[in-house]
Amino acid sequence: MRISRQATVRDKPSGRPFGSRYVLAQPVAGALEQVFAEPVAEVIVIEHSRYALVHRGMRATTRPNRILLAISGAEFAADAELLLHEYFHVLRQWRTGRLTRWRYLIESLRYGYWANCYEREARDFAAAALERYRGCLRDLSLRGPHSLG
Numbered sequence: 001m002r003i004s005r006q007a008t009v010r011d012k013p014s015g016r017p018f019g020s021r022y023v024l025a026q027p028v029a030g031a032l033e034q035v036f037a038e039p040v041a042e043v044i045v046i047e048h049s050r051y052a053l054v055h056r057g058m059r060a061t062t063r064p065n066r067i068l069l070a071i072s073g074a075e076f077a078a079d080a081e082l083l084l085h086e087y088f089h090v091l092r093q094w095r096t097g098r099l100t101r102w103r104y105l106i107e108s109l110r111y112g113y114w115a116n117c118y119e120r121e122a123r124d125f126a127a128a129a130l131e132r133y134r135g136c137l138r139d140l141s142l143r144g145p146h147s148l149g
């Protein structure tokens, strides 16, 4: 399963209008699963997404079960706060049905990007979970790939 996903990522990026799929390294996915206490493997991450690039100045945008990146997957994975922020949108807002495109639009029109409730929640969560995430990531990285699971 892991091998076939990596094969997708190797596809020629210029020929793929919707970017290419990026698969998180195992320690990163494992640390996210510990912080969110649920599986993250189903969440599809697309790097260099043209759709995300349309949102000027944004590094990432989310859809149900999907994170669209304007940047590379490696840059995304290296930014713990951004990672937690975007997974929060997907796992705790889209997946629970609290976030819909319509609600987000209404909130944003009323309060703007920075102050809307979905962004505030995601920022607060990321800030609060950052140390825990880093600790989990450190532990999982130290343990190495053979002792995972």
Ligand SMILES: [Zn+2]
Binding pocket: 085, 089, 118, 119, 122
């Ligand atoms: Zn956000």
